[in-house]
Every structure is written in structure tokens, then in C-alpha cells.
Amino acid sequence: MAAARRPRGLWERVCAEYEAEQPAFPDVYESKQESVSLEAGTLQPLCMEQFYAASAANTVGQQLLSTCKAATFSEPPDPKACSPREYLECYIFPTLLPGxxxxxHQxxxxxxxxxxxxxxxACDFLTEWLYNHNPKRKAESFTAFFSIPFVRDWLKDHPxxxxxxxxxxxxxxxxxxxxSFWRGYRVRRDPEVRELRQWQKQLREDKNVIQxxxxxxIKQEAKDCLNSCHSL
Structure with missing residues (x-):
């Protein structure tokens, strides 16, 4: 007897529905795909085909929001007794997916x-967004990322x-x-300006030699005076 198939969760349904709407690409795309890293504030090279179109951000955002709204509860379940799926759909996704x-979009x-x-x-933006959209902070004012208490404490030890x-x-x-750099380079390449700069350089070197x-x-004369005094 075949094992009962596990029902798909909300996130799996969102991903499946979104992928089903996207056009198919040739197999070459798989070999060109590169990883994305958001560490140290940099975005590493990636293939633009991953986003399928210029409006991919809008499409996936609307898909996530519409699916999130569809999974509504007449009465919120007990967070300590409900299943993981109910907890995600009721307490996590309604805030996380809009973020x-x-x-x-950002x-x-x-x-x-x-x-x-x-x-x-991206992690900084999402942290700031989730912190300010926390249902428990509805009456509080907006807090910038670097002013969030736990962020400030973390950065003290990990600058x-x-x-x-x-x-x-x-x-x-x-x-x-x-x-500005290019204009300065073009001016310095002018023959008359080069001649003037060379003359100024030579003048500075000559003055330094004379000094x-x-x-x-002066030091030599002082040394001769000192030697003559000792001889007396």
C-alpha cells in the first residue's frame, strides 16, 4: 500500500504556483547560474535570467501577498499548541511575506x-522592516536599523x-x-603645462640643494670653531 502523500505547505504552494507561471528556459541556463552573496554589503555576480523578466519582483511579491491573504483563520490558533504549518500561516507568513x-521592491x-x-x-533592510512592523510595536515610532537595540549591541562586539x-x-x-580626473589628466598632458611643471620641479630641487x-x-663652521677652542 502506497504511503499517504504529505500535504504541501503554504510556502511550497507559493513556489509551485510561481514556477508554473514562468516561461521555460534552455538547459544552458543551469550552467550559467551563479551564487548570490549579501555578506559585507556586496551582491556577487548573478544571471539576470534568474528573474525571468524585469517585473519579476512585482510578480512574486503579488503572488506571496495574495497567497498569504488566502490563508486566513476565523480564529487564531493557540501558538503553543498548534501545528507548525498553522503557526507559520497564522503568525509568521502574514508579517514575513509582505516584508x-x-x-x-527595494x-x-x-x-x-x-x-x-x-x-x-538585504538582511539589514528585512531586519529593520520586521522590527518596525512587529504587531507588538504598533504604537511605537519608526526605528532605524543601526538604532535597534540588539543590532547596536551586536555591532559593538562585531564592528x-x-x-x-x-x-x-x-x-x-x-x-x-x-x-574631474580626466580633465586634470588632459591639462597635464598639454606640452606647455608639462614644461611649466618640469621647471617648477627643477626649481624646488635647486632650492633644496642650496638650503x-x-x-x-653652518655645521662645518661650528665644528671648526669648537675644535679651535679645544686646542687653546
Whole structure:
């Protein structure tokens, strides 16, 4: 007699329904797939085919929210006596799934799907979102990520390395830095400017030589005076 098939959970149903709506891709896609890492605030290279389309964040977000709303309870079960599935569907998913949908929107807004590295840290955003949307904190004001008590305590003992300047600059600021460097390079390449800079360099070196000679002869004269005094 065949074993009874275990009923699929909410999360499995969401994933199955979402995958069923996506177009099929050739087998080459599997070999090109690369891993994603969010440690130290960086997003490692990944294939854009993983997201199937530019609106994948919106699609999966709406799918998660609609499934979450469908799994409603007339009366919340006892959290200490209910099954794991009931606990997830009643106490975890109603808060977690909207947070994950918002996370996808923010990741798209920060261009995480377009660049290899960004300053956006998904775990930080989700931690801040869940902390501020905790049903027990409805009457409290918004708290930034670095002001959350347990985050502040953790970072005291585990400080993070500074984020590279290349990730902190906006596109406009980065373009100004690059353009400024390029203009300076073009000016320094001008023959007249190169001649002037060479003359200034030679002048500085000559002044240093003269000053060094003066200091040498002053010390030498002082030494001669001291020797003559000892001879007397």
C-alpha cells in the first residue's frame, strides 16, 4: 500500500504556483547560474535570467501577498499548541511575506538586479522592516536599523568594515569624480603645462640643494670653531 502523500505547505504552494507561471528556459541556463552573496554589503555576480523578466519582483511579491491573504483563520490558533504549518500561516507568513515583497521592491529600486555590487544589504533592510512592523510595536515610532537595540549591541562586539567609497557615491557624484580626473589628466598632458611643471620641479630641487649646502657649511663652521677652542 502506497504511503499517504504529505500535504504541501503554504510556502511550497507559493513556489509551485510561481514556477508554473514562468516561461521555460534552455538547459544552458543551469550552467550559467551563479551564487548570490549579501555578506559585507556586496551582491556577487548573478544571471539576470534568474528573474525571468524585469517585473519579476512585482510578480512574486503579488503572488506571496495574495497567497498569504488566502490563508486566513476565523480564529487564531493557540501558538503553543498548534501545528507548525498553522503557526507559520497564522503568525509568521502574514508579517514575513509582505516584508519579503517589499525587500524585492527595494532591491529593484537600488538596482541590485543590474549591478554586481551595491551598498544595499538585504538582511539589514528585512531586519529593520520586521522590527518596525512587529504587531507588538504598533504604537511605537519608526526605528532605524543601526538604532535597534540588539543590532547596536551586536555591532559593538562585531564592528563592520567601512563600505568602499565606490558604493557610497551616487551616479552623479561618481561621474563628477571621473570627469574631474580626466580633465586634470588632459591639462597635464598639454606640452606647455608639462614644461611649466618640469621647471617648477627643477626649481624646488635647486632650492633644496642650496638650503642643504647652507646647513652643511653652518655645521662645518661650528665644528671648526669648537675644535679651535679645544686646542687653546
Amino acid at each position: 519579503m515583497a517589499e525587500l524585492l 532591491a529593484k529600486k537600488k538596482k541590485c538586479f543590474e549591478r554586481k555590487r551595491t551598498k544595499f544589504i 563592520r568594515p567601512p563600505i568602499p567609497l565606490s558604493l557610497l557615491l551616487s551616479e552623479e557624484e561618481a561621474s563628477k569624480v571621473i570627469q 642643504s649646502l647652507k646647513e652643511f657649511w
